[in-house]
Amino acid sequence: MSDITKQSLSELVENIKCKKLSSSEVTKAFVERSEKSKELNAYITEDYANALNKAKKFDEKPNLDLKLPGIPMAVKDLFCTRDLRTTAGSKILNNFVPTYESTVTQNIWNEGAILMGKLNCDEFAMGSSNETSFFGNVQNPIDKNLVPGGSSGGSSSAVAAQLTPITIGTDTGGSIRQPASFTGTVGLKPTYGSCSRYGIVAFASSLDQAGPMAQNVKDCTLLQEVISTYDEKDSTSIDFKRNEYSKELTKDIKGKKIGIPKEYRVDGMPKEIEDLWKKGIEYAKDCGAEIIDISLPHTNYALPAYYIVAPAEASSNLARYDGVKYGFRAEGENLIDMYEKTRSEGFGAEVQRRIMIGTYVLSSGYYDAYYLKAQKVRKLIKNDFDEAYKKVDAILTPSTPSSAFKIGEKTNDPVSMYLNDIFTVPVNLAGLPGISIPAGHDAKGYPLGLQIIGKAFDEQNILNIAYAMEEKINFKNNITDWWVK
Amino acid sequence: MSKNKSEYLINRHDNQYEVVIGLEVHAQVTSESKLFSTSATKFGAEPNTQVSLVDAAFPGMLPVINEYCVKQAIKTGIGLKAKINKRSVFDRKNYFYADLPQGYQISQFKDPIVGEGKVILDMPDGQKEVGIERLHLEQDAGKSIHDLDPKNTFVDLNRSGVALMEIVSKPDLRSPDEVNAYIKKLRSIMRYLGTCDGNMQEGSLRADVNVSVRKKGSKDFGTRCEIKNVNSIKFMQMAIEYEANRQVDLIEDGQTIDQETRLFDTKKNETRSMRSKEDAHDYRYFPDPDLLPLEVSDDFIENLKSEIPELPDEKKKRFIEKFKLSPYEANILVSDIETSNYFENVIKKSDVKLATNWIIGELFAALNEKNLEITESPISAGNLSKLINLIKDGTISGKIAKTVFEQMMEGDKDPKKIVEEKGLKQESDPKALEALIVKVIDDNRDKATEYKSGKVKLFGFFVGQVMKVSGGKANPQLVNEILKKKL
Numbered sequence: 001m002s003d004i005t006k007q008s009l010s011e012l013v014e015n016i017k018c019k020k021l022s023s024s025e026v027t028k029a030f031v032e033r034s035e036k037s038k039e040l041n042a043y044i045t046e047d048y049a050n051a052l053n054k055a056k057k058f059d060e061k062p063n064l065d066l067k068l069p070g071i072p073m074a075v076k077d078l079f080c081t082r083d084l085r086t087t088a089g090s091k092i093l094n095n096f097v098p099t100y101e102s103t104v105t106q107n108i109w110n111e112g113a114i115l116m117g118k119l120n121c122d123e124f125a126m127g128s129s130n131e132t133s134f135f136g137n138v139q140n141p142i143d144k145n146l147v148p149g150g151s152s153g154g155s156s157s158a159v160a161a162q163l164t165p166i167t168i169g170t171d172t173g174g175s176i177r178q179p180a181s182f183t184g185t186v187g188l189k190p191t192y193g194s195c196s197r198y199g200i201v202a203f204a205s206s207l208d209q210a211g212p213m214a215q216n217v218k219d220c221t222l223l224q225e226v227i228s229t230y231d232e233k234d235s236t237s238i239d240f241k242r243n244e245y246s247k248e249l250t251k252d253i254k255g256k257k258i259g260i261p262k263e264y265r266v267d268g269m270p271k272e273i274e275d276l277w278k279k280g281i282e283y284a285k286d287c288g289a290e291i292i293d294i295s296l297p298h299t300n301y302a303l304p305a306y307y308i309v310a311p312a313e314a315s316s317n318l319a320r321y322d323g324v325k326y327g328f329r330a331e332g333e334n335l336i337d338m339y340e341k342t343r344s345e346g347f348g349a350e351v352q353r354r355i356m357i358g359t360y361v362l363s364s365g366y367y368d369a370y371y372l373k374a375q376k377v378r379k380l381i382k383n384d385f386d387e388a389y390k391k392v393d394a395i396l397t398p399s400t401p402s403s404a405f406k407i408g409e410k411t412n413d414p415v416s417m418y419l420n421d422i423f424t425v426p427v428n429l430a431g432l433p434g435i436s437i438p439a440g441h442d443a444k445g446y447p448l449g450l451q452i453i454g455k456a457f458d459e460q461n462i463l464n465i466a467y468a469m470e471e472k473i474n475f476k477n478n479i480t481d482w483w484v485k
Numbered sequence: 486m487s488k489n490k491s492e493y494l495i496n497r498h499d500n501q502y503e504v505v506i507g508l509e510v511h512a513q514v515t516s517e518s519k520l521f522s523t524s525a526t527k528f529g530a531e532p533n534t535q536v537s538l539v540d541a542a543f544p545g546m547l548p549v550i551n552e553y554c555v556k557q558a559i560k561t562g563i564g565l566k567a568k569i570n571k572r573s574v575f576d577r578k579n580y581f582y583a584d585l586p587q588g589y590q591i592s593q594f595k596d597p598i599v600g601e602g603k604v605i606l607d608m609p610d611g612q613k614e615v616g617i618e619r620l621h622l623e624q625d626a627g628k629s630i631h632d633l634d635p636k637n638t639f640v641d642l643n644r645s646g647v648a649l650m651e652i653v654s655k656p657d658l659r660s661p662d663e664v665n666a667y668i669k670k671l672r673s674i675m676r677y678l679g680t681c682d683g684n685m686q687e688g689s690l691r692a693d694v695n696v697s698v699r700k701k702g703s704k705d706f707g708t709r710c711e712i713k714n715v716n717s718i719k720f721m722q723m724a725i726e727y728e729a730n731r732q733v734d735l736i737e738d739g740q741t742i743d744q745e746t747r748l749f750d751t752k753k754n755e756t757r758s759m760r761s762k763e764d765a766h767d768y769r770y771f772p773d774p775d776l777l778p779l780e781v782s783d784d785f786i787e788n789l790k791s792e793i794p795e796l797p798d799e800k801k802k803r804f805i806e807k808f809k810l811s812p813y814e815a816n817i818l819v820s821d822i823e824t825s826n827y828f829e830n831v832i833k834k835s836d837v838k839l840a841t842n843w844i845i846g847e848l849f850a851a852l853n854e855k856n857l858e859i860t861e862s863p864i865s866a867g868n869l870s871k872l873i874n875l876i877k878d879g880t881i882s883g884k885i886a887k888t889v890f891e892q893m894m895e896g897d898k899d900p901k902k903i904v905e906e907k908g909l910k911q912e913s914d915p916k917a918l919e920a921l922i923v924k925v926i927d928d929n930r931d932k933a934t935e936y937k938s939g940k941v942k943l944f945g946f947f948v949g950q951v952m953k954v955s956g957g958k959a960n961p962q963l964v965n966e967i968l969k970k971k972l
Contacts, residue, residue, distance in 0.1 A: 079545075080544060080545045086544070088544070093544065096544065098543070098544070098545075099538075100538060100543070102545060197545070197547060198545065198546075198547055199545040199546075200545050201544045201545050202544075202545065202775075204774070205774035205775050206774035232549065233547060233549060234547050234549075235547065235548065235549055235550065235775060235776050235777055236774075236775065236776075236777060312771060313771075313774050315579075315769075316577050316579050316588065316589055316769070316771070318588075319579060319581065319587065319588020319589060320542040320544070320586060320587050320588050322581060322583075322588060324583050324586070324640070325541055325542065325543075325586055326543070335582075335583055335638070339581055359769065362579070362769035362770075362771055363767055363769060364767045364769070367769075367770075367771070371771060
């Protein structure tokens with residue numbers, strides 16, 4: 001069967017289940033395409049030989065009742081994978097091989113999927129363009145000069161370029177949704193507490209959440225169903241009744257009330273984004289949804305609050321990378337000297353910047369003015385959403401304030417880079433689920449995404465809305481395989 | 486303020502100084518596993534054999550609270566008559582050190598699990614109440630070993646993540662003796678509760694001591710210095726004495742005291758500066774986002790209350806009321822749970838008064854001599870009880886009992902058997918005694934005549950002779966009676 005890599009996850013699962021394809025055939029196809037696609041720099045660590053072996057083993061005794069039977073998959077290099085190097089995109093973990101497996105990836109392997117390798121990402125997931133990775137930037141398959149978004153840039157690039165049928169990323173302030181938007185793919189950030197954080201290299205613990213990235217909503221739904229489990233090993237994991245999302249997926253969203261928050265019409269937003277949003281509203285209406293204007297008054301404060309809370313937690317989370325126990329160590333005259341050299345050489349500029357910001361905002365004398373105030377803002381933002389959800393079932397916004405930007409365009413302007421998260425960050429601060437779906441192109445032909453934000457634990461609802469709108473939008477990605485060698 | 490003679494004051498020239506002491510006690514929670522991981526906590530294990538991925542802070546590892554440790558902390562709070570906070574929060578205390586794998590210690594800063602409580606001390610001149618400020622749960626750090634290699638420091642993470650209770654007293658202590666009593670009482674309460682074994686040698690109980698001085702009568706506190714990690718009561722007392730005198734000397738010399746952290750050098754018997762207030766760490770405390778606030782229900786607390794055993798203060802009251810012990814005796818017997826258990830086992834089947842005397846007197850002296858704890862006593866409570874009954878029912882005299890006791894100390898033998906085997910049974914047969922007495926009088930005719938002519942003091946001589954001839958086995962009471970008649 002030709003064009004295996006062009007098939008969606010759902011098609012591949014179906015073909016394997018009815019034995020039209022073997023896991024080996026599928027795995028080989030994606031491995032070969034990945035090997036031909038080195039130019040994208042989507043992978044940090046490849047594990048192709050093992051993947052092919054596992055596929056062979058799967059075919060010898062296939063368990064076709066599994067949800068991801070023999071499906072090959074590469075994952076973001078923030079998930080710890082047993083016996084396979086896990087770097088978090090950082091020099092400081094360049095040689096780190098975990099002896100353990102993250103709960104989310106374990107859930108995936110338990111359903112029969114096969115690991116192909118680890119995908120590039122911004123260093124410790126700190127970035128919006130995948131340019132902070134120690135392993136170099138990643139190219140967007142849409143255009144070689146474009147960033148794929150970040151921090152899950154290797155993941156978005158790999159899915160869009162069909163190097164992996166599906167993947168997982170992590171989203172702390174938009175790191176799944178923004179790259180999905182930049183690459184014309186679908187990305188879901190689940191409710192905080194839906195997916196276990198156990199075994200995921202931490203960036204900002206109160207915001208980090210793993211989620212699926214796919215070429216369409218249906219695939220995304222199936223993967224969410226697999227990865228979302230209650231986990232006693234993560235104290236912030238929540239034991240709620242999880243739907244069988246893929247079974248309950250429906251395009252019938254008649255009568256759903258969808259809110260349009262006026263505060264998301266930010267100054268300087270390109271007309272293209274405004275137009276996309278209007279189009280999105282029309283699509284939603286076409287699907288039978290009711291559109292309601294709402295207000296989220298504290299939206300403006302979300303980004304500053306985020307850039308206090310996230311670095312504060314990061315500054316503490318990253319203290320463990322000190323050269324003492326594992327990972328990179330620079331020699332020093334004494335303990336302090338070793339710390340300084342290890343961390344100066346081991347961390348890149350953006351990570352160091354955020355560690356410094358975080359250390360500053362937690363310092364005695366500044367804690368109340370920054371960290372405590374940011375936590376209060378966070379509460380207000382959550383209250384805004386709670387108020388809004390008394391009137392609506394979901395909220396529709398653009399995913400990003402622009403399409404993908406050029407590599408190097410924002411590297412010297414961190415604030416402009418941070419502004420890219422303006423629509424996604426409030427969702428993390430409130431712990432809500434949000435999905436980005438491709439909804440159109442800008443004048444340059446670059447993809448643009450729409451974000452649907454749901455109530456906590458109401459993934460099913462936003463998946464349904466996304467599923468219904470996806471059909472109306474009928475998006476087609478313009479990918480020419482320019483990088484394939 | 487007490488005006489009693491045991492008041493501890495430092496005199497310099499015409500000035501009298503009072504010492505103000507507050508303690509931060511770090512008590513290791515008795516628990517099979519650590520505060521946030523399932524690693525074992527056994528003392529003395531090979532280095533780095535009780536370390537999980539969580540304890541070593543591997544990437545992506547997350548803490549999960551050990552419910553048992555929470556229960557232990559709440560029980561301790563109940564034992565300290567303290568307010569139990571139904572909602573408490575774990576914070577991160579951030580600092581870098583080689584034996585602190587996470588780069589932060591998980592502790593409780595603003596919202597501890599236990600609030601204000603109190604401890605009652607029995608001092609020679611009466612009771613004294615010491616306020617407890619708070620008790621919070623926290624992780625222990627690992628151990629840095631600097632002396633095994635000239636260039637490298639070795640790190641043992643076995644202790645990393647072990648649960649500690651930090652118990653902070655109010656600055657209510659006024660003398661080294663009170664500190665001694667306070668630590669012992671705290672340890673006693675926790676040992677009764679089974680929440681901390683109180684073993685200072687193994688580091689299960691350590692303390693930071695805050696010391697300041699002020700002129701007698703002053704209401705304001707002086708500037709305090711904190712003496713870190715003193716690991717025996719004796720050293721604590723020495724450190725306080727040194728530190729208080731150092732501070733008084735500075736004041737008398739017109740100098741000011743710097744608020745600082747000091748170390749006690751046990752070899753030189755002095756404290757020296759470790760770091761000043763300016764150099765103090767900025768720990769950047771903030772709530773640990775990996776852990777939700779800890780919430781416990783009223784039922785949870787009530788259930789734990791029902792598990793609390795009788796504590797030393799209550800036990801003492803009962804011993805005094807029920808067994809008519811003196812406060813002194815009761816204090817000694819309740820001071821640790823093993824002693825009180827031993828005592829209560831002995832008196833199950835024997836006389837309370839005799840048991841009290843024998844335990845506090847003979848047994849303690851004998852154990853002391855052999856440097857044994859009551860739990861290691863060669864004489865079981867059951868056998869001591871039998872010995873006391875042998876005295877009580879007149880089978881043996883008190884004097885013989887001491888001989889029997891000595892033999893029992895060599896190995897836990899049934900005193901009845903010793904008495905039988907060695908023929909130590911008291912002679913209480915009046916006829917046999919009479920024969921013995923008649924013979925003694927016959928052998929000492931001259932003395933008997935003197936006695937009859939009024940030299941009554943010689944009665945003692947005859948008693949002694951009878952006891953000697955009987956090999957100490959004659960029943961002294963009967964000997965007295967019969968002798969009087971026969972003489």
